[in-house]
Amino acid sequence: MTNAPADPMIGRLIDGRYQVRSRIARGGMATVYLATDLRLERRVAIKIMHGHLADDNTFKTRFVQEARSAARLAHPNVVNVYDQGQDADSAYLVMEYLPGITLRELLKDYQKLTPEQTTDIMDAVLAGLAAAHQSGIVHRDVKPENVLLADDGRIKLGDFGLARAASANTATGQALLGTIAYLSPELVTRGVADARSDLYAVGIMMYEMLTGEQPFVGEAPMQIAYQHANEQVPPPSAKDPSLPIEFDELVLWATARDPEDRPADARQLLERLREIEGSVRGGEPAGSTRVLERLPEGAAAPTASIAETAVLGTRSAAPAAEPEDDAARLTRTAERRTRRGTWIFALVVLLIALAGGTGWYFGAGPGAFAEVPKVTGLPANAEQQLVDAGFVVQNGERHDPKVPEGQVSGTDPAAGEQARRGGTVQLFVSLGARILPVPDAVGMTEEQARDTLSDFAVAEKPDRRFTDDVEAGNVIAVLDENGEPLGAEYPELGAITLAVSAGPIPDTWNESADSAAAILDEAGLKSAVVDEVFDNSGKVAAGAVLEWWPENDGVVRPGDTIDLRLSKGQNLVPLPDVVGKKMQDAVAELREAGFNPVYQFPDALLGIANVKSMDPAGGGDQTAVEGSDVTLVGTLDL
Template identity: 50%
Template sequence: MSTNAATDPMIGRMIDQRYRVRSRIARGGMATVYLATDVRLERRVAIKIMHGHLADDQAFRERFIQEARSAARLSHPNLVGVYDQGAEDDTAYIVMEYIPGITLRDLLQEHHALTPEQATDILRAVLAGLASAHRAGIVHRDLKPENVLLADDGRIKLGDFGLARAASQNTATGAALLGTIAYLSPELVTRGAADSRSDVYAVGIMLYEMLTGEQPYKGEQPMQIAYQHANDTVPAPSVVTPGVPSELDDLVTWATARDPDDRPRDAREMLEHINGNQQRATGQYRTAVLRPENATAILPAGAPNPDRTRDATDATTVLEPRRTGGAPTASDRGRNQPGPRRTGQTPGALSPASQRLADKAAKRRKRGWIALVVFLVLALAAAGVGWWFGPGPGGNVRIPQVAGKSVSQARQMLEAEGLRTADRTGARFDTVVAKGRVSATAPAAARVVQKGTAIQILVSNGPKMIALPAIVGQSVSTAQAALDDDFDLQDPQYQFSADVAKDTVIAATGRSTGGETVDLSSVSEYGQRGPVTLTVSLGAVPDVTGKPVADAQAALAAVELTVGTQEARFSDDVPDGQVISATPRDDPAVKGTAVDLVVSKGPTPITLPDVHGATINQATSTLEALGLKVSYPDCTNVLCGFYDWKSLLPVRSTDPGGGATVHKGDTIALAYDQ
């Protein structure tokens, strides 16, 4: 429940340099409970602060401190935990576990009556926590649906040990009866004595109320209800709600017996009785196991994947070389056949003309062989040079990309290309490659170099660590300007904050090389070009307390908040139709968060009781207990000075009269005969 500092000065206050009060949860007769933040442990807590007008009352202070001491002695899943207790500026406070949710009273108001199963589940949790208190010798003495908390996550906890005391100190203080009258045991009404059986009686009344939706005893005056507790017997719930099992009827009768000796001696005995009945009825406790909505199917190895298509493979056919037969050439035929023999010439002798022709042909043949030899030599030389500068040791190669590989993998890849690796590796900062992996090479990858060139491997040292400037508490523009040159700024995240001004950085987070989130406000250095996400304040959620509903909706819509539920309540402080409180559903709230409103129905109406015939003191006490003011004239009769006339003179009439509708704070005039 949200309340601004204008109506509650505790909102926003830092208590004991540790607890920052954020909003008001509830207000009782002794204290007010607030939602607060424990800035030391960074968790939400409920802090109970005693009313200032009670600070000078030593009895109230002692009772308030007694609550902390009593509850701190207890530790049980069904009891609200107490973390701390102290005093500041004469104001006592208790720090407790914060339980977001509703009370059993809220549940009964919404559903009227519960099913037997629901009532039994809640009863078992209440008895389990109460049994822990009884084992420790603590009597609660103020059990009622308002003190049974139903958390949003399903936990059920018993709280508010404000009237608790040791079981050995089992008498009330003075003549006043402590606790709520509807749940007081007969012995508390008649003798002011309380022990663990008194708590059991109150539990029985609560069980009756859960099953029927109403309390067993009713009356216009508290004393009428107290009289019924002392003299009447609580009826069976099935009389009001047919269908209630007889076992629960018997349980209510047992727990609410007028004679304490006829009740369970403590909560543990009553709990064991319930558990025993359930085991006998069912033979075992049933546990419901919820099946997850989505399951992950794992395909076995080798199973076909319907989403994967197989590429077709083209076969390569290698053709054998075709063999061709060769016919003899004309020159071949000529070498195998004798030339024509001239008639009349000496065999082997040539004519002068023929000899000259033959000499020229011989010279041509000699030059052809020389040219062929030169050609072959040149071809062999070219092939050798091509091999040397190609696949041979004198060739060139492109340096492969080895970034991100391990050093051994990089060496293998470079040597496979005919390159050498330098004996010593180098190092450099790298914002991308993880520390210890290969960052680059010198010369750089993709360069063409001669085979056998020595290549140095450069290993990543990770990103260069840079000192972080002041971020948190700075304006978003200042922080972005300081970070932009060295880091990778991500889109900011925005949230509402009552403690941080609008457009001011609330937090800054980064990411480690392992992927974990890093709170940059807790480190002094961060890797260069590392991602940085700023959380920026949108300012406080608009305070719409005291505004008409339409104005509240407009104010929330202006900052992109929506209105959730609207609950109407009576209020003695806020006029009809105006907002009592506004509570965002998300903490912290962001744009789009729904805000639930509580709207005033005006002052709580009170039906004025008829105090005609009561003494002036009795009438005054009755009316003031309802929050009304009382006035009456002084007695002018001379005899009034000789006796306590206020305790004896009866009220003749009231203005306004009995049955009239009045409101808290109204003044009732008493008339009497002097």
């Protein structure tokens, strides 16, 4: 027994950015791999078109067009499309990676789901589908395999917009059976589809989730297709009488044989699902809100007033003195004069000493003034310099946008000022710049933005960029010192740069090469012709600009180069005659010849249909524009 050959894509670097890690799944038109986006350092799912389709230009064109349509969808219930491109001969599509399982895997494990589970999943599927229908996108391949149930509880609908491209290939085997089971009657009989065809598939999927089986089964695709075209889908309660009757209404409405009797789009069906949700859940609302009341704060205790009473004492009267004679009075007066002279002398001596002490105190002692030394920018332990200068240091902290955190940001009194020796000088250690909220300046004029962002250091020279989204002269983004968009907060006086719009890149489509160069030069851009290709649309004359794009495929600034692709006109190739051949063979022959066959039959019926006529006619010397549509009219060989 030999081992299967290793997948050559494992380990390959796609487009210099996506490192392929492992294979996730393989389908009829592409293989999905787990990869790492080396630029953004995140896991992604990358769908790479099969190699045998590389020569089918029509298929590749549709793959790209539909991928771009899917990328325009931004909804929580739709798998995000990040990127699309071409690597070697294969087109690829980069999508959001969701670890988890599909609804098909869930049904295999549990056979059927509860009404509540069905409601939750269908709510998410219809919400994503409604966003697609609102954008004019028809899914065309709604089935459990394309409903993703992520490990974190998210529910998303995948493969948006790719069903049209997938119809270019004929599905066989189990893949065909899986698609046939969800085909609407109009797809089976007329090969046409719109939003109501998606809802038919939703109704079939809802029936399967509730009952555990599909409404129509058969051994061959033709048997299943015949039932879709000729029979009405039964109500789920006919299979399981315990199911809520409300689901019968939803399923029968979505799967009505006549598209006119179905909801116009997914939004209508979603609204009806949400109306019956309370009944399905036993009358309980889908969600509730609890209001937490905050208890009132207690009143502050009253402060008692204190009255103070001053008690005044009474002084007793002194006893009256005895009368004295003249001799005693003279003696007492002499003694009083002697004491007064002594006191005057002592007072003079004291005043002289006090004056000398005061002079020393304010001249050389503790009361002298000194200059506060400069310690700004020194480490936090710089207080010793202030102590040596004769000051008492009091430590403090404050924010400073210019002095790094942990260094001295200043003193009070400031450096160079006079302060009394022995006095207190406050030493401030920097806490770094204040972190300020960043005002929203996007969309403002450059002058308005500079006024709004005055708390920051705005670079004098803006970063001018070309963009279609913002008017010339207005701000596109506010960038930090590394050139990245600012967050919600930024340091005070932090360096920022304004990205300012230079207006849109001038449109040079269908202009001659010389005219395009002149237009771009006037806008401050350079140009370079990179190649010439056929333009089978017939809209661009030979020698005129068919496509243009920035050389660096990123931000475009004045002085950058715009690459130009010129038209070589239309490419006419021989058109074969396929009238009378099997539809399946005719389709293959036309594709091989470089044309796009258009027919009104599902792929499942191509093997039993014959070509009755073709437009334009082929054979002989007949030629047509390569890649153009060839309409085939056929009949069923039943």
